[in-house]
Amino acid sequence: MAIRTIISKLKPTYLSLCSSAFKIIPTTIIQNVLSRPPCDIFIKVPIVSIASYATRTKTTEKSGLNATKAKIILALNFQSAEDALPFYKLPLKTLIHVLKITKNDESKGFCKNRLYYIASRLKVPPSVLSEKLAKRTFIYSLSFDWIEKALDVLIEMNVASDRILRDLWVLKYHHETVHERLLKVKNLGIDNLYPWMVRCSEDILNRYITISTETKDILGETNSKQTYLANRLNVSVDTVQEMCFKIPALKAIRVTKYIFR
Numbered sequence: 281m282a283i284r285t286i287i288s289k290l291k292p293t294y295l296s297l298c299s300s301a302f303k304i305i306p307t308t309i310i311q312n313v314l315s316r317p318p319c320d321i322f323i324k325v326p327i328v329s330i331a332s333y334a335t336r337t338k339t340t341e342k343s344g345l346n347a348t349k350a351k352i353i354l355a356l357n358f359q360s361a362e363d364a365l366p367f368y369k370l371p372l373k374t375l376i377h378v379l380k381i382t383k384n385d386e387s388k389g390f391c392k393n394r395l396y397y398i399a400s401r402l403k404v405p406p407s408v409l410s411e412k413l414a415k416r417t418f419i420y421s422l423s424f425d426w427i428e429k430a431l432d433v434l435i436e437m438n439v440a441s442d443r444i445l446r447d448l449w450v451l452k453y454h455h456e457t458v459h460e461r462l463l464k465v466k467n468l469g470i471d472n473l474y475p476w477m478v479r480c481s482e483d484i485l486n487r488y489i490t491i492s493t494e495t496k497d498i499l500g501e502t503n504s505k506q507t508y509l510a511n512r513l514n515v516s517v518d519t520v521q522e523m524c525f526k527i528p529a530l531k532a533i534r535v536t537k538y539i540f541r
Contacts, residue, residue: 348372352379357392362407366414374417381420390424401431402441409445416448429455437462439473443518450475465489 349368352375358364367375382393391397395413399406413419419427433455434444439462444450450458461478465485470492477485510516 345372349375352376355379356382357386359396359406363395363410366411370414370417378417378420385424388424394419394424394427398427398431401435402444404441404445412445412448418452419448422451426455427451430458433458433462434475437466437473438471439475443474447475447479450478453478461485468493 349370349372352372353364353367356364356367356379358367367378370378385391385394395406395410398413398419399409402409430451430453431444434450437459458478462473465473465477468489470489477488480488510519513519
């Protein structure tokens with residue numbers, strides 16, 4: 281009786297709190313619950329309230345995170361919403377780092393966003409590069425000078441922009457290493473240069489050079505060889521390059537002989 285007396289006195293206050301805080305439980309339902317033994321009060325009422333609180337808290341946190349991301353991305357000098365869209369997928373910590381680097385580049389007069397600098401050097405649409413750059417955020421961990429010199433070498437050595445776009449990892453390598461590798465291949469009469477030639481081991485590069493040289497002896501000039509194989513196999517020249525790279529030298533010679541039969 282003493283417990284019920286205390287609870288009955290607390291009813292108005294408790295009902296008011298529940299109604300104002302959660303606004304999801306009709307007053308009549310709460311009154312029915314409070315009229316039962318005390319054990320039912322602590323089993324049924326808080327369960328509904330805690331679940332509601334957890335859901336609302338999670339939604340609030342997500343909204344706050346999205347708002348913070350939007351504020352950072354707005355400061356990254358994107359020229360269109362389409363260019364910025366892939367960056368919303370990045371963690372908040374990564375976005376903060378990207379912002380720091382971007383502001384440093386801007387203050388030193390390098391560029392307003394590395395996305396547009398690289399896109400202009402490769403002559404590709406920023407919207408195409410944006411998706412790839414959001415997955416290769418190491419671009420924002422390299423110094424601007426490092427990226428600039430690596431691009432200078434790749435463009436000077438006539439590495440196709442679409443190949444660089446597909447293999448941005450090549451920008452992690454020092455420009456002297458990039459130049460040394462590509463020059464080695466070019467001096468051996470191979471004109472079609474690829475970023476993977478910089479990244480692969482010496483053994484793999486030497487094997488590719490051997491295959492290309494032996495195949496060239498059979499089919500003639502490199503460009504004619506690649507075009508001929510591409511036409512016969514109904515594939516792109518790039519696919520022929522990849523095929524020759526993966527097939528051992530002896531097997532490649534047998535394949536080419538078979539094509540000529």
